[in-house]
Amino acid sequence: MKHRILQAGRLLPSLERRLAEEFDLHLLANEADPPAFLAARGHEFVGFVSSAGIGASAALMDALPNLRVISSFGVGLDKLDLAAAKQRGIAVGYTPDVLNDCVADLAMVLMLDVARRASEADRFVRRGDWTKPGLAAFPLGRKVSGAKLGIVGLGRIGRTIAQRAAGFEMEIRYHSRRPVEGVPWAHEPSLTGLAQWCDFLVVITAGGAGTRHLVDAAVLDALGPRGFIVNVARGSVIDEAALVRALVERRIAGAGLDVFEDEPRVPPELFGLDNVVLLPHIASATEETRQAMADRVFDNLQGFFREGRMVSPAPLP
Ligand code: NAP
Ligand code: 8YV
Numbered sequence: 001m002k003h004r005i006l007q008a009g010r011l012l013p014s015l016e017r018r019l020a021e022e023f024d025l026h027l028l029a030n031e032a033d034p035p036a037f038l039a040a041r042g043h044e045f046v047g048f049v050s051s052a053g054i055g056a057s058a059a060l061m062d063a064l065p066n067l068r069v070i071s072s073f074g075v076g077l078d079k080l081d082l083a084a085a086k087q088r089g090i091a092v093g094y095t096p097d098v099l100n101d102c103v104a105d106l107a108m109v110l111m112l113d114v115a116r117r118a119s120e121a122d123r124f125v126r127r128g129d130w131t132k133p134g135l136a137a138f139p140l141g142r143k144v145s146g147a148k149l150g151i152v153g154l155g156r157i158g159r160t161i162a163q164r165a166a167g168f169e170m171e172i173r174y175h176s177r178r179p180v181e182g183v184p185w186a187h188e189p190s191l192t193g194l195a196q197w198c199d200f201l202v203v204i205t206a207g208g209a210g211t212r213h214l215v216d217a218a219v220l221d222a223l224g225p226r227g228f229i230v231n232v233a234r235g236s237v238i239d240e241a242a243l244v245r246a247l248v249e250r251r252i253a254g255a256g257l258d259v260f261e262d263e264p265r266v267p268p269e270l271f272g273l274d275n276v277v278l279l280p281h282i283a284s285a286t287e288e289t290r291q292a293m294a295d296r297v298f299d300n301l302q303g304f305f306r307e308g309r310m311v312s313p314a315p316l317p
Contacts, residue, residue: 003023004024004026004045004046005019005023006047008048008054011297014294015073015297018294018298022298035063038060038063043064043065043066045064046068047067047068047070047301048069049072051073052072053079053263055072055077056070056072056081056085067088068089068090069091069092069300069305070090071093071094071300072092072093072094073293074094074099075156076206076207076234077208078208080314083317093297093312093313096156098292101289102284102285103232104163104164105164106283107157107164108161108165109256110257111228111256113277114277115142115147115228117141120275142199144168144200145168145170146170146171147171148172148200149171150174150175150194152174152205152214152215153233154176158205159180159183162183172185174186174188175188175194191214191219192222196224198227199226200227200228201215201219201223201230203230203232203233203238207236211233213236213239215231215237216239224251225250225252225253227252228253229243230257235257235259235261238261240260240261247275248269248273250275255276257270258280258281260281263281296311299311
C-alpha cells in the first residue's frame with residue numbers, strides 16, 4: 001500500500017509526477033477550504049511535502065495527527081517549527097548544499113550589478129538616453145575586484161560566496177557567532193565593526209527569530225555612504241524600514257536585494273531608486289539547482305519510508 005502524502009503549494013511538475021508515482025499524493029492547493037479539509041481528512045496523512053516559503057507550523061502538525069515525516073523544498077527552516085516537529089517525533093528533511101553554487105552566484109550578480117550600475121545602465125539604454133544629444137554621460141560605478149567584502153554568516157553558502165569573491169581578489173572578513181575553523185578569512189566578532197571595515201556587506205545567515213533585524217540602523221550607519229549591502233538570506237535579517245530610510249537618505253551607497261520582510265511585497269519607496277537592485281527571491285532559481293532540490297525532496301521522503309533515514313535530515317533543536 002502506498003503511503004499517503006499531503007503536498008503544500010505547487011512544486012516542479014517533474015517532482016509532483018515522481019511523488020504521485022511513488023506515493024498516494026494529495027495536493028492541498030486543490031482544496032477550496034484547506035482548514036475544513038485538514039479537519040476532516042488530516043488524520044490520513046503520514047508525510048507532508050512543503051517548501052522553505054511555506055514551512056510547517058505546530059498547528060498544521062496538530063491537524064495531521066499521524067504525520068511521521070516532513071520533506072521541505074529549500075534549505076531555510078525559518079518557517080518550519082522544528083521544536084514542534086521534534087516534540088511530536090516527526091522527522092524533517094531539507095535541501096542543503098545543492099543550492100550553494102546558485103545562491104552564491106546570485107550574491108555576486110547583485111554585488112556586481114549594484115556597484116557597476118548594470119540594471120540602471122540597461123534602463124538608460126532602453127529609455128534611449130544614450131542617443132540623446134547633450135545628455136550627461138552615464139555616471140561612473142564602483143570597482144568590485146579587489147574591494148573589501150564582509151560576509152554575515154559563513155555557513156555553506158557564505159563559504160561559497162567567499163570562494164567566488166577570492167577569484168575577484170576581494171579582501172574577505174566575516175561575522176558569525178563563532179569563528180569558523182580552517183578558513184583563511186578573518187572572523188570579526190562585531191557586526192558593526194565588519195560593516196565599518198567593508199565596501200560590500202553580504203548577508204547570508206539563517207533567518208528566524210535568532211537573526212531578526214541583526215542588520216539594524218546602527219549597522220547600516222557603520223556601512224556608511226560608500227558601502228553597499230546585499231541580502232540573499234531572509235528579509236527579516238535586515239530592519240527593512242531602517243534600510244529604506246538609509247537608501248532614501250543616501251546614507252549607504254546602494255543595495256542588492258533578493259529577499260524582503262513581507263514577500264512578495266516590496267517597499268514602494270525602493271521602486272524609484274536607481275542604486276537598488278530588486279529581485280523576486282530567485283537565488284536558487286535555475287533549472288539545474290531546482291531539479292537537484294526536487295530530487296533531494298524526493299530522496300529524503302523515499303529514504304525515510306524505505307530505509308528509515310533521509311539523505312539530508314534537518315538539525316532538530
Ligand atoms: P548554514 O550553513 O546553516 O549557515 C548559516 C550561517 O548563519 C552560519 O554561518 C551561522 O553561524 C550564521 N548565523 C546564524 N545565526 C547567526 C547570528 N545570530 N549571527 C550571526 N551569524 C549567524 O546555512 P546556509 O545553507 O548557508 O543557508 C543560509 C540561509 O540562506 C538559509 O537559512 C536561507 O534562509 C537562505 N537562503 C536563501 C535563498 C534565496 O533564495 N535567497 C536560497 C537558499 C538559502 P553561527 O551559527 O556560527 O553564528
Ligand atoms: C527556495 C530558499 O527555493 O532554500 C531556501 O531557503 O529560500 C529558496 O531556495 C524558495 O524559498 C522556495 O521555497
